[in-house]
Amino acid sequence: MTKAERTRELIITKAAPLFNTKGVAGTSMSDILEVTKLAKGSLYVHFEDKEDLAHAVVDYHIERLGKAIxxxxxxxxxxxxxxLAYIDLFMDPVNPLLAGGCPMLNxxxxxxxTDQVIRKKICSFMDTGLKLIYSIIKSGKDNGEFKADWDGKEFSIRMFATIEGGIMMSRIAGDNKTMKVIARGLKKEIEDHSA
Amino acid sequence: MTKAERTRELIITKAAPLFNTKGVAGTSMSDILEVTKLAKGSLYVHFEDKEDLAHAVVDYHIERLGKAIxxxxxxxxxxxxxxLAYIDLFMDPVNPLLAGGCPMLNxxxxxxxTDQVIRKKICSFMDTGLKLIYSIIKSGKDNGEFKADWDGKEFSIRMFATIEGGIMMSRIAGDNKTMKVIARGLKKEIEDHSA
Amino acid sequence: MTKAERTRELIITKAAPLFNTKGVAGTSMSDILEVTKLAKGSLYVHFEDKEDLAHAVVDYHIERLGKAIxxxxxxxxxxxxxxLAYIDLFMDPVNPLLAGGCPMLNxxxxxxxTDQVIRKKICSFMDTGLKLIYSIIKSGKDNGEFKADWDGKEFSIRMFATIEGGIMMSRIAGDNKTMKVIARGLKKEIEDHSA
Amino acid sequence: MTKAERTRELIITKAAPLFNTKGVAGTSMSDILEVTKLAKGSLYVHFEDKEDLAHAVVDYHIERLGKAIxxxxxxxxxxxxxxLAYIDLFMDPVNPLLAGGCPMLNxxxxxxxTDQVIRKKICSFMDTGLKLIYSIIKSGKDNGEFKADWDGKEFSIRMFATIEGGIMMSRIAGDNKTMKVIARGLKKEIEDHSA
DNA sequence: TATGAATGAGCCTTCATTCAT
DNA sequence: TATGAATGAAGGCTCATTCAT
Structure with missing residues (x-):
């Protein structure tokens, strides 16, 4: 990793929680300077502008979340x-994997x-997640773990939506009670479809 | 309604879609001036500051959504x-009731x-919604419409979360396909619990 | 004159010598703040941006020079x-009427x-000047002051060009010798065409 | 020519049209980097600072124009x-010899x-041009081409000024009409002084 | 109450330049 | 010599807000 790559990475990793916590509009380049301890112009050596950095930060969140999954x-x-592991990963929205909470929501x-580039990045990551859940169900049906008549497509969409909604509710409430109810429900449904 | 009250109302109604679309941080007082066509100082006659206006706008969204429900x-x-009517109300996230989409999500x-006052307002409205759904189920069980063993509390939470998650997914995707799948699933579940 | 008009006028008159001396690109908004003693944002109450101010300053120079003529x-x-009075007006380029020298040149x-709006403003003022000189010659021919066969069009162009070239040369040299030679030549030519 | 000298030359030749077109203040070192495709630090290997480069660019323009004459x-x-050849050289200010127009004017x-070093360079080049014209007239008088009573000094100054003024006027107007009138006038005067 | 000029902190970004490699 | 990352002052401009009218 060259020096430039290291600095770029530093900026992204330091900026990531800020953007995910305060939003893109709510985070100033000065905020980022402060946490990176870099000099004013340095950010622009590595990123064209705030938008460019924001996009890189979104990519970073997507990558981190993807790897965590x-x-x-x-x-x-x-x-x-x-x-079940997937569900467990999102069980604690109050102390989330990524500071600020689920980047897909944020x-x-x-x-x-406001930003179609970011929207599309999130959209394509969402699709990936959806497909992953679907493929797991499918393979489970193929190997006899799950009942053959389970509608994997419908469930993957619903599971995804329910988890995201649960995260939202728990973060707004400031506690994980809601998320627990939701996780229990989803898990029961999965078990009910075990062969 | 006095003139002052009418002006206040005007500001809130014009500012509401802006805040809900671009976010609080992403909306400037100048943006609001522009759409209200008011003079600079006028905003501060009716609102202490941007935060105060944002809070009023959140209240307004809550009120409008509440009334629509x-x-x-x-x-x-x-x-x-x-x-079923509740679900139908959220069936078209791409062309939502309130410009910008669900204010609870936004x-x-x-x-x-970032703003505990807003968070608490949204939280308490969420609670109201949750309780409303729960009370409908309860009354349905009381009058024999729904099976007595249906877990109303769990379902109301899950229904709420699933709808919000569905809104989020549909808005990110830019089409309502997801929302339709989710609505169908919830409706089927409701019908399955009819007595 | 309203307060706003007064402030606008103040900014223009204070900015004018700066722009005419250091150029538009060479003058910063901070330079202008300094001489006007206004606060940061105040400039933008009266002018959209630096370009807008520059255009107003060019208009101001044109107006002042026009009135002086x-x-x-x-x-x-x-x-x-x-x-002869016209020529005399430009006889001292080292201590010019307008600080910085002839705004048409600058x-x-x-x-x-680089700036077609400014170019066109200057161009149209130049045309006005040219037409003025021509009309003076014409009226002189009409009233019998000047010989009827004098080519007024050619002379007005040449007189204008020679004066501007003389200003340029004197300013570059830092003394008015060149301008004096030129003035003498032009004046002699004018007298030679007296009837 | 060493590599260093070649690079230096490259920078000057690429920077020259930029400075002559947009001015020194209006041209950034980044602009120059862009057209030279050099690395950031490289400029400062060959030039102390922007001023130093600007001076070299002025020298380059002077040299090119001198050689063209x-x-x-x-x-x-x-x-x-x-x-006549001298006059013809400046007959097309809209498509000038040097991109941006006459460097003496610019x-x-x-x-x-603002920059006394540049001013003096231009001033001394102007003197050279003036002396050249004068010496041509003098030699023409010496060899009997021109009338002996022609005031060569006055005419050389006036011719120089008129041409520069004509260039200015044509560039501002965006067409060469003015320049043509001026050239015709100067040429006629020259012919009138032929012996 | 309403106005809009004024404020000055702060915004994002570019500038000329330096310096470690 | 050449590189390009780093610097921090300064650039133009917008921000939320105040205040005299």
Whole structure:
């Protein structure tokens, strides 16, 4: 990793929690300077402008979340285990994996009317997640873990939506009670479809 | 209504879509001046500062959404009808009731780490909504519409979360497909619990 | 004159010598703040941006120079007197009427490749000047002051060009010797065409 | 020519049209980096600072213009031919010899109040040009081409000024009409003084 | 109450330049 | 010599807000 790459990475990693916490509009370049301890012009050596940095930060969040999911699911042997692991990953929205909470919610809700590049990045990551859940269910049906008549497509969409909604509710409430109810419900449904 | 009250109302109604679309941080007082066509100082005659206005705007959104729900549900005679009406109200996130989309998602996700007053307003409105759904189910169970063993508390939370998650997904995707799948699932579940 | 008009006028009059001396690109908004003793944002109450202010300053220079010519020529009774008065007005480029020198030269030469609005303003003022000289010659011929066969069009262009070139040369040299030679030549030519 | 000298030359030749077009203040070191495709630090290997480069660029313009004059006049056999050749060299200000137009006008007018080094360079080049014209007239008088009573000093100054003024006027107007009138006038005067 | 000029902190960004590599 | 990352002052401009009218 060259020096430039290291600095770029430093900026992204330091800026990431700020953007995810205060939003893109709510975070100033000065805020980022402060946490990176870099000099004024330095940010612009590595990023064209605030927008460019914001996009890189979104990519970073997507990558981190993607890897976290991959890791968590990698530890599970069965399809059912993977689904449960996925749910568990989002069980604590008050102390989330990524400071500020789920970047899909944060960046998605800020960008839907204001930044189409970010919206599309989040959209494509959402699709990836959806497809992942679907593929797990499918493989579970293929290997006999899950009942063959389970509608994997419908469930993957609903599970995804429910989790995100649960995260939103828990973060707004400031406690995880809601998320727990939701997780229990989803898990029960998964178990109900075990063969 | 005095002239002052009317001006105040004008500011709030014109500012509301801006805040809900671009966020609080992303909306400037000048943006609001522009759409209200008021003079610079006028805003501060009616609101202490931007924060104060933002809070009033959140209240306004809550009130409007609350009334829309009330109206929609008022038209339905049965408990089941009310639940279905509630779902239908959120069926078109791409062309939402309130410009910018669901204010609980927008203000909730922007404020969770930045503005505790807004967060609490959204939180308490969320509670109201949750309780409303719960009370409908309860009354449905009381009058024999719904099976007595239906867990109303769990379902109301899950329904709320799923709808919000569905709104989020549809807005990020830019189309309502997701929302339709979710609505169908929730409605089926409701019907499955009809007595 | 309203307060706003007074402030606007203050900014223009204070900024004018700066722009005419250091050029538009070479003058910063901070330079202007300093001489006007206004606060940061105040400039933008009266002007959209630096370009807008620069255009107003060019207009101001044009107006002042136009009025100075008008006044000087007004004092002369005859056509010949007017032509000589015009020349006299530009006789001291080292201590010019307008700080920084002839705005046609300064703004014209800076803007020809960079700001078409300024270029056109200067161009149209130049045309006015040209037409003025021509009309003086014509009226002199009409009233019998000048010989009828004098080519007024050619001379007005050449007189204008020679004066501007003389200003340029004197300012570059830092002394008025060149300008004096030129003035003498032009005046002789005018006298040679007296009837 | 060493590599360093070649790079230095490259920078100057690429920077020259920029400075002559947008002015010194209006041209940034980044602009120059862009057209030279050099690395950031490289400029400062060859030039102390922007001022130093600007001075070199002025020298370059002076040298090019000087050589162009020399070449054009070299082709003419008689003194009269040389004077006419000189005038012809400046006949098309809209598509000038040097991109941006006459460097004496451009750098002269920008520098007269801001950069004494540039001003003096232009001043001394102007003197050279003036002396050249004078010497041509003198030699023409010596060899009997021109009338002995022609005031060569006065005419050389006036011719120089008129041409520069004509360039200015044509560039501001965006067409060469003015310049043509002026050239015709000067040429006629030259012919009128032929012996 | 309403106005809009004025404020000055702060915004994002570019500037000329330096310096470690 | 050449590189390009780093610097921090300064650039133009917008911000939320105040205040005299």
């Amino acid at each position: 991959e890791t968590a699911l990698g530890k599970a042997a069965s399809a059912q285990g993977k689904l 960046f998605g809700m800020e960008s839907d009317d | 009330e109206t929609a549900l008022g038209k339905a005679a049965s408990a089941q009808g009310k639940l 203000f909730g996700m922007e404020s969770d780490d | 008008e006044t000087a020529l007004g004092k002369a009774a005859s056509a010949q007197g007017k032509l 703004f014209g030469m800076e803007s020809d490749d | 020399e070449t054009a006049l070299g082709k003419a056999a008689s003194a009269q031919g040389k004077l 750098f002269g007018m920008e520098s007269d109040d």
